[in-house]
Each structure stands twice: as C-alpha cells, then as structure tokens.
Amino acid sequence: MNIKDYNKWVVEFYKKRNWYDYDPFIRIGFLTEEVGEVSRAVRSLEIGRDRPDESVQTTEFYKENLMEELGDVLDNVLILADxxxxxxxxxxxxxxxxxxxxxSE
Incomplete structure (x- = not known):
C-alpha cells in the first residue's frame, strides 16, 4: 500500500471508531505518548532494559515493537495533518x- 492510500485508510479507520474526533490538543498528547514508546523501543534495542521484572527478548521482538510504535506515531501525525x-x-x-x-551550498 502506498502512503496516499494508507493515509486515506487510517483516517477512515479512526473515524469509524470515533478516534478522529479527539481535539488536536488531545491528539498531541497521544503523539507524545507514542514518541515516548518509540524511545523505549530504541533503548531496548540499543542498551536493553536491565529490569528484573522484565525478561530479555530477542532482537526480532524488539524490532517488531519498534515498528509497531513507529506506526502509532505515523498514525497520529497523519491524523493531525488531516x-x-x-x-x-x-x-x-x-x-x-x-x-x-x-x-544549499
């Protein structure tokens, strides 16, 4: 799927669930939360979590998590733009x- 088709799809997806209706200030809060989750995902990949209450996962697991969180950021950016x-x-x-x-030089 190209970005134009995805943009249209995600807007309709959010509208069907009434998620699109949130005020832009609330959407910024969601975006900020998701950016924090991207930070955590990158940290997990780069230096690990080093927490006794979390088990160590595979690199593939952490990359999958990063992809998911980047998608959440992208969705929030696309909704704000729309x-x-x-x-x-x-x-x-x-x-x-x-x-x-x-x-330019």
Missing part, C-alpha cells in the same frame, strides 16, 4: 524544500 487539511505528500515536499533551501 485535521488541518494537509497531506503527507504536501508535508514531505514542503520539508524537502525547506532542507534544500537551508542547506
């Missing part, structure tokens, strides 16, 4: 232009 009428394509084009302008 609420403001922005598409993923517009965002990446704008960001690419910003970086090229800022770092």
């Amino acid at each position: 609420k403001y009428g922005l598409t993923f394509e517009e965002i990446i084009h704008h960001h690419q232009q910003k970086l090229e302008n800022r770092f």
Whole structure:
C-alpha cells in the first residue's frame, strides 16, 4: 500500500471508531505518548532494559515493537495533518524544500 492510500485508510479507520474526533490538543498528547514508546523501543534495542521484572527478548521482538510504535506515531501525525487539511505528500515536499533551501551550498 502506498502512503496516499494508507493515509486515506487510517483516517477512515479512526473515524469509524470515533478516534478522529479527539481535539488536536488531545491528539498531541497521544503523539507524545507514542514518541515516548518509540524511545523505549530504541533503548531496548540499543542498551536493553536491565529490569528484573522484565525478561530479555530477542532482537526480532524488539524490532517488531519498534515498528509497531513507529506506526502509532505515523498514525497520529497523519491524523493531525488531516485535521488541518494537509497531506503527507504536501508535508514531505514542503520539508524537502525547506532542507534544500537551508542547506544549499
């Protein structure tokens, strides 16, 4: 599935569950929570958790967890963008232009 189709799918998925209706400030809270979970997933991969109440898992397990958490971050970003009428394509084009302008030699 390409990003445009996924963007449409995730918006409809969230709307069906009434998750789309959350205020953008609440959505930012969800996004922040998910970014924290990405941080934890990266830590698990890079240095481990070193907690007696958690068993050590395989690298594949931790990578799967990272993929899941990155997906949650992506979903929240796509929903926020949609609420403001922005598409993923517009965002990446704008960001690419910003970086090229800022770092052109």
